[in-house]
Amino acid sequence: MSVKSATFRSDYRAPEFLIKTVDLTFHLHETATRVHNTMQITPVGSSNSLVLHGENLELIQIALNGEQVARDDVHIDEKSLQLTVPNEPFELTIETQINPAANQALEGLYKSGGAFCTQCEAEGFRRITYYLDRPDILAQFTTTVVGDAVRFPYLLSNGNAVARGNNSDGTHWVTWHDPHPKPAYLFALVAGDFDVLNDEFVTCSGRAVQLQLFVDKGNLSRAEFAMTSLKNSMRWDEERFGLEYDLDIYMVVAVDFFNMGAMENKGLNVFNSRYVLADAKTATDQDFLNVESVIGHEYFHNWTGNRITCRDWFQLSLKEGLTVFRDQEFSSDLGSRAVNRIDAIRIIRTHQFNEDASPMAHPIRPDKVVEMNNFYTVTVYNKGAEVIRMLHTILGEQGFQAGMRLYIERHDGQAVTCDDFVAAMAEANQADLSVFKRWYSQAGTPIVEVTQHYDANQQRLTLSFSQYTPETAGQTEKQAVYIPMLLSLYGKNGQRLSVTSASTDRQPTDAVRAHESGSLLFEFTTDSGQLIFDNITAEPVVALNENFGAPIKLNFSQSFSDQVVLLASAEQEVTRWEAAQQIFTQLIRSAVASQQALVLPPKVAQALQQFVASTMDSALKAQVLTPPTVEEIAEYYPRDIPLAHIATAVHQLRQQLAEHLFAEFESLWQGYETSAETPYTLTGSAIAQRSLQHTILYYLALHMPDKYSDVVAKYYAAADNMTAQQSALQTAVHLRLPCQEQLLRAFERQWYDTPLVLDKWFAIQASAPHTDVVEIVKQLHNHSRFNRDNPNRVYALWATFGRNVTQFHREDGAGYALMAEMVSYLNDKNPQVAARLVTPLTQWRRFDAKRQSLLEAQLRQLQKLPNLAPDLDEKISQSLSPL
Ligand code: B3K
Ligand code: ZN
Numbered sequence: 001m002s003v004k005s006a007t008f009r010s011d012y013r014a015p016e017f018l019i020k021t022v023d024l025t026f027h028l029h030e031t032a033t034r035v036h037n038t039m040q041i042t043p044v045g046s047s048n049s050l051v052l053h054g055e056n057l058e059l060i061q062i063a064l065n066g067e068q069v070a071r072d073d074v075h076i077d078e079k080s081l082q083l084t085v086p087n088e089p090f091e092l093t094i095e096t097q098i099n100p101a102a103n104q105a106l107e108g109l110y111k112s113g114g115a116f117c118t119q120c121e122a123e124g125f126r127r128i129t130y131y132l133d134r135p136d137i138l139a140q141f142t143t144t145v146v147g148d149a150v151r152f153p154y155l156l157s158n159g160n161a162v163a164r165g166n167n168s169d170g171t172h173w174v175t176w177h178d179p180h181p182k183p184a185y186l187f188a189l190v191a192g193d194f195d196v197l198n199d200e201f202v203t204c205s206g207r208a209v210q211l212q213l214f215v216d217k218g219n220l221s222r223a224e225f226a227m228t229s230l231k232n233s234m235r236w237d238e239e240r241f242g243l244e245y246d247l248d249i250y251m252v253v254a255v256d257f258f259n260m261g262a263m264e265n266k267g268l269n270v271f272n273s274r275y276v277l278a279d280a281k282t283a284t285d286q287d288f289l290n291v292e293s294v295i296g297h298e299y300f301h302n303w304t305g306n307r308i309t310c311r312d313w314f315q316l317s318l319k320e321g322l323t324v325f326r327d328q329e330f331s332s333d334l335g336s337r338a339v340n341r342i343d344a345i346r347i348i349r350t351h352q353f354n355e356d357a358s359p360m361a362h363p364i365r366p367d368k369v370v371e372m373n374n375f376y377t378v379t380v381y382n383k384g385a386e387v388i389r390m391l392h393t394i395l396g397e398q399g400f401q402a403g404m405r406l407y408i409e410r411h412d413g414q415a416v417t418c419d420d421f422v423a424a425m426a427e428a429n430q431a432d433l434s435v436f437k438r439w440y441s442q443a444g445t446p447i448v449e450v451t452q453h454y455d456a457n458q459q460r461l462t463l464s465f466s467q468y469t470p471e472t473a474g475q476t477e478k479q480a481v482y483i484p485m486l487l488s489l490y491g492k493n494g495q496r497l498s499v500t501s502a503s504t505d506r507q508p509t510d511a512v513r514a515h516e517s518g519s520l521l522f523e524f525t526t527d528s529g530q531l532i533f534d535n536i537t538a539e540p541v542v543a544l545n546e547n548f549g550a551p552i553k554l555n556f557s558q559s560f561s562d563q564v565v566l567l568a569s570a571e572q573e574v575t576r577w578e579a580a581q582q583i584f585t586q587l588i589r590s591a592v593a594s595q596q597a598l599v600l601p602p603k604v605a606q607a608l609q610q611f612v613a614s615t616m617d618s619a620l621k622a623q624v625l626t627p628p629t630v631e632e633i634a635e636y637y638p639r640d641i642p643l644a645h646i647a648t649a650v651h652q653l654r655q656q657l658a659e660h661l662f663a664e665f666e667s668l669w670q671g672y673e674t675s676a677e678t679p680y681t682l683t684g685s686a687i688a689q690r691s692l693q694h695t696i697l698y699y700l701a702l703h704m705p706d707k708y709s710d711v712v713a714k715y716y717a718a719a720d721n722m723t724a725q726q727s728a729l730q731t732a733v734h735l736r737l738p739c740q741e742q743l744l745r746a747f748e749r750q751w752y753d754t755p756l757v758l759d760k761w762f763a764i765q766a767s768a769p770h771t772d773v774v775e776i777v778k779q780l781h782n783h784s785r786f787n788r789d790n791p792n793r794v795y796a797l798w799a800t801f802g803r804n805v806t807q808f809h810r811e812d813g814a815g816y817a818l819m820a821e822m823v824s825y826l827n828d829k830n831p832q833v834a835a836r837l838v839t840p841l842t843q844w845r846r847f848d849a850k851r852q853s854l855l856e857a858q859l860r861q862l863q864k865l866p867n868l869a870p871d872l873d874e875k876i877s878q879s880l881s882p883l
Pocket of ligand 2: 301
């Protein structure tokens with residue numbers, strides 16, 4: 001059992017000591033790196049006992065104001081170092097030794113291939129040296145890195161390089177100084193041999209910033225897109241948020257061994273290579289868009305995260321929710337706003353709703369944490385971004401930007417809380433956000449019920465709203481939340497009604513206001529309420545929660561005819577897409593309930609045919625033609641998820657779409673085939689066209705596998721880009737087309753030596769809807785190119801398998817046993833990755849009795865592991881604890 005105990009948000013205490021400056025010297029060595037650390041420390045409380053964090057460190061020596069401290073006067077345990085210090089400013093020097101080569105947790109200083117690199121967020125710096133490793137300690141860092149001149153020509157750290165030199169023993173050194181005081185989690189060091197892409201950005205005030213992108217040798221051409229994205233990010237933050245970069249240099253290093261996407265270390269981002277390396281041959285359109293968004297995200301942290309940081313880790317969403325919102329806006333301003341919004345909605349509906357229904361449910365600002373790494377979640381990040389988006393909806397772009405300006409003016413250079421952020425937003429807008437703040441403290445997905453009543457005599461439409469939030473793990477009492485409900489009224493002919501006012505049962509007038517998006521905004525902040533629209537001459541069609549303005553589940557029964565009106569005519573693309581999703585969801589759920597075959601109603605089929613034949617944007621067509629997944633539908637069932645029935649209904653829906661739209665699909669496909677081969681470009685319209693083309697090929701092959709197998713194989717063979725290759729392979733494998741083996745072999749041969757691409761090959765097979773996937777995953781695990789110690793490989797094969805709900809939850813429990821074995825292995829090596837993989841096991845209470853007992857047995861077994869890491873311990877205990 002692990003020794004780590006929970007910490008609570010309410011236990012926050014201001015620090016008793018501040019660290020003004022820290023001077024670090026690293027003598028790099030694979031297994032014995034020496035870290036020399038000199039801190040200027042100022043006591044600010046009355047304590048003369050200093051406790052520093054430290055883990056996996058070997059203390060070499062310690063000196064206070066230049067005098068050695070005797071070992072007996074220092075108390076060291078597994079997590080800390082304590083000594084008695086004077087009640088006035090002092091200098092503390094600590095030398096420690098660490099073993100980067102043995103560090104497989106990839107936290108602290110570790111080796112990625114031949115290079116040294118660091119990851120310090122959340123609490124990795126304490127694995128480098130003894131320190132006050134908490135985000136409210138802001139210090140100025142000066143870092144000297146000493147290393148072999150041949151193997152490590154580049155020695156990098158935060159800030160500006162201020163001195164360098166060579167030693168007679170074949171080593172060289174560089175000293176870096178970062179003028180911006182920062183918390184230790186933003187510290188970074190990289191040493192290695194790279195190819196470098198150099199560029200420059202001139203800021204709005206005319207300062208030239210040197211840009212450098214470091215990649216493994218031979219990968220330079222795959223770094224161009226990331227560099228362009230970086231410059232776009234810098235320009236966008238100036239234009240949309242008025243925020244300018246603040247150092248003379250910005251560096252990004254791509255490494256192959258990395259637990260997550262990337263890290264916003266000040267002036268020296270470290271990236272998982274999958275979010276840097278991209279060219280048409282090896283990256284899909286989605287990969288390119290991901291590179292753009294992660295490059296943007298880390299860059300935007302420079303203001304929302306680095307200049308203004310978190311007071312404590314419970315406030316993580318202060319920087320993450322806000323920065324995800326900013327990167328979403330960046331991608332939307334540069335690309336398709338509707339597709340970006342749809343992607344974000346799908347993430348919330350599948351993954352965040354799932355987390356809300358899990359034993360690890362937590363508010364976007366958690367109250368209790370055992371292992372902080374467990375809280376880099378879709379709730380903190382993506383629901384956090386939805387909460388920021390709701391503020392944006394309520395305050396409008398101008399009001400939101402006024403709030404941002406006040407927030408930055410007030411808190412630049414500080415470590416602050418979510419409350420501070422909301423206070424700035426409220427004050428800049430003279431708004432009362434006290435009810436709104438419940439979004440920060442309350443976990444769970446609110447359910448909003450709406451009924452529509454039309455009185456023809458009075459020409460009056462009444463919409464009745466009520467809301468409640470089902471209880472979540474550890475939080476039973478719930479209050480009404482502040483829901484900015486965007487809505488529109490349409491005539492049955494598809495004309496939007498120009499309604500601008502409504503009354504309620506409480507307020508007489510102005511219960512709604514015109515919103516800048518074109519919809520009406522109803523601020524629904526109580527348990528129940530009514531909206532009354534007068535002078536409505538005929539029963540209208542109502543579009544509710546447009547743009548998914550609030551992250552809620554909506555219960556609103558609407559006829560197919562009304563939904564078809566919205567699909568065909570709504571002014572906002574997201575509203576059209578949503579209408580189709582609602583139709584599909586309703587069809588799937590009724591088929592599950594009745595256990596009868598799903599049949600597409602003729603009027604729906606007809607509306608979809610017209611939609612596909614219309615001049616609507618291809619990307620939106622592709623989105624409309626992509627119904628909810630089994631995972632998304634499963635979130636409608638709190639208990640006894642009828643997995644097999646959902647899977648059947650989802651499959652039948654796809655078959656029905658393939659059948660009813662076959663003629664439209666065939667003619668579109670013929671158009672693609674006869675149009676001249678166009679070389680790959682990454683424009684919005686080319687991306688959109690490919691997404692529709694690939695969706696259509698899937699449906700054609702679903703409907704006529706034998707005929708279209710050859711078409712898929714030919715399309716694969718002719719492809720000049722990874723988007724086409726990947727999609728053809730996925731269609732072949734997921735539909736088990738006759739060409740499947742041939743394509744799998746061709747892909748494997750072609751990309752055998754390109755791990756990031758071969759990851760797609762692993763993932764496609766692990767996500768297939770076939771009953772032998774468990775066995776296939778087992779085999780692939782032993783593939784000569786699989787490496788269980790590289791997080792990217794593990795995510796591609798194992799995390800993908802864990803998300804394949806129908807096959808992971810195969811009735812015999814074989815998936816559970818396999819996953820548990822992998823989790824046990826990773827427990828000793830990389831607990832962060834282990835904790836990610838254990839997630840699908842922890843939701844055992846939501847399944848039938850048989851699966852429950854199989855899942856529970858695996859969890860109990862894992863709980864007995866010797867040296868169970870706190871990451872796993874927290875999730876497993878949470879999952880097994882009585883309700
Ligand atoms: N801030 C980092 C995430 C750190 C995760 C630590 N386990 C990346 C990001 O959100 O930008
Ligand atoms: Zn972030």
